[in-house]
Amino acid sequence: MSSCYAPLLATEALSLRAGDRLLVHELDWQVRRGERWCVIGRNASGKSTLLRALAGLDVPARSGSVQWLGREQRQWSPADAAAVRAFMPQQAQDRFALPVARLLALCTVVPGARDLHATLSALDAAELAPRSVLELSGGERQRVALAQAALQGAPLLLLDEPVAFQDPAHQLQVSAWLASAPASSAQVISAHDINWIARTATHVLALLDDGAGGWHAGPAAELLDAALLEQVYRCRWRSVQGLWLPDQRA
Numbered sequence: 001m002s003s004c005y006a007p008l009l010a011t012e013a014l015s016l017r018a019g020d021r022l023l024v025h026e027l028d029w030q031v032r033r034g035e036r037w038c039v040i041g042r043n044a045s046g047k048s049t050l051l052r053a054l055a056g057l058d059v060p061a062r063s064g065s066v067q068w069l070g071r072e073q074r075q076w077s078p079a080d081a082a083a084v085r086a087f088m089p090q091q092a093q094d095r096f097a098l099p100v101a102r103l104l105a106l107c108t109v110v111p112g113a114r115d116l117h118a119t120l121s122a123l124d125a126a127e128l129a130p131r132s133v134l135e136l137s138g139g140e141r142q143r144v145a146l147a148q149a150a151l152q153g154a155p156l157l158l159l160d161e162p163v164a165f166q167d168p169a170h171q172l173q174v175s176a177w178l179a180s181a182p183a184s185s186a187q188v189i190s191a192h193d194i195n196w197i198a199r200t201a202t203h204v205l206a207l208l209d210d211g212a213g214g215w216h217a218g219p220a221a222e223l224l225d226a227a228l229l230e231q232v233y234r235c236r237w238r239s240v241q242g243l244w245l246p247d248q249r250a
Contacts, residue, residue, distance in 0.1 A: 006070030007032045008156045008186045009054060009085075015213060016049050017061035023049055025213025026064065029205065033155070034183045038197040038220070039190045040232055041207035047190040048090060050207070051160050054188060055087035068156065086152040088145050088159045094133045100144055101129040107151040119147045122177050124170060138165035146174065155185040162189060163196060175200040194237075194244040198224055206232050 009031040016024040023046030031037055039047045053059045054066060056073050066073040068084045076084065104116050120126040123143040133141065142165050149157050163171045171193070178187055178200060188205075191197050197204065201220040206228060208214035216223060229237040229244065236247035 006067075008069060009188070010067045010070070011054075012065040012067070014053065014064035014066060015062070016046055016053060016059060018044075018046065018049060022211065022213040023209075024207065024215060027215060029217055031156070031186050031188060033186055035186045035202050036178060036181075036200060037186075037188045037203045037205055038201035039188065039205045039207065040192075040194075040197060042209045042233060045207040045209035047207060048160050051087070051158050051188065051190060055085060055158050056081055057087070082152065082154065084154055085156040085158060086149040086154040088149045088157070088162060090160045090164065091138075092133070092141055092145050094141075097132040097134045099130055100125075100133055100136075103133055103144070104129075104147055104151055107148045108153060116147075116151060119150050120144075122180070123147055124173055139167065139170060142166065143170065143174070146177070155182075157181075157185065157187045157189075159187060159189045161191060163191060163193065171196055194224070194229065198244065208232060 007030040011027045011029045014024060014027040014029075015022070039050060041047050049059050053062055056066070056076070068076060068081070073081075101116070104120075117126060120129060123146055125140065125143045125147060128136065128140055128144060133144065136144065142162060146159070146162055149159065163174050166174060175196060178189070181187065189200070198220065203218065204220045204223045206216045206223065208216070208231060216228060224244070226237045226239070233246075237244055238247045239245075
């Protein structure tokens with residue numbers, strides 16, 4: 001299949017384990033350009049493990065296939081892989097007191113990728129450019145990590161909980177920034193805030209944490225309902241004026 005028509009990301013019979021726990025069983029799934037997939041699930045259901053596997057990082061007890069642009073993940077050289085996908089972990093591990101601007105200047109892989117200043121401004125992080133990464137708050141460092149992923153220039157962004165440390169205003173800003181991405185790109189994002197997900201995602205991949213590696217995948221407008229949320233999180237849900245709330249009523 002020509003890379004022009006192949007999905008940016010595809011899995012075939014992908015299974016993942018953690019010890020004796022089956023996290024994901026035979027995931028057959030595609031991510032196409034212009035899509036924003038949110039991965040949902042309980043704590044320790046396998047969201048981070050899945051994102052690491054999709055990024056081509058080592059994960060234990062993996063079977064099945066992951067493809068980028070129709071080509072098996074393992075066939076890509078490290079340099080070519082970096083031009084296709086960018087991965088943002090849950091928390092950055094900084095060891096050196098680099099200024100933010102210097103750190104981001106080292107990130108570009110694809111020539112002509114996004115402008116550094118424009119990217120920082122869009123994430124309300126322009127004033128962070130001269131500061132050391134070791135001086136940033138969790139939310140500030142998270143927005144810098146988003147800029148790192150974007151500046152890499154890859155069309156596929158894999159983002160592990162990019163709004164976990166963000167205040168409500170910055171959550172909205174990140175959502176708008178993700179929605180403004182070029183139509184030639186796609187995103188796979190793990191998150192917990194169902195209302196943020198409903199606002200941001202075009203599609204949802206739900207990990208059921210049912211002991212059998214169960215999952216559901218589809219358009220967010222079809223998949224996000226009370227029945228699925230109860231199955232995923234094991235508590236009842238109700239929609240109140242367009243907002244999803246855990247339902248503590250008997």
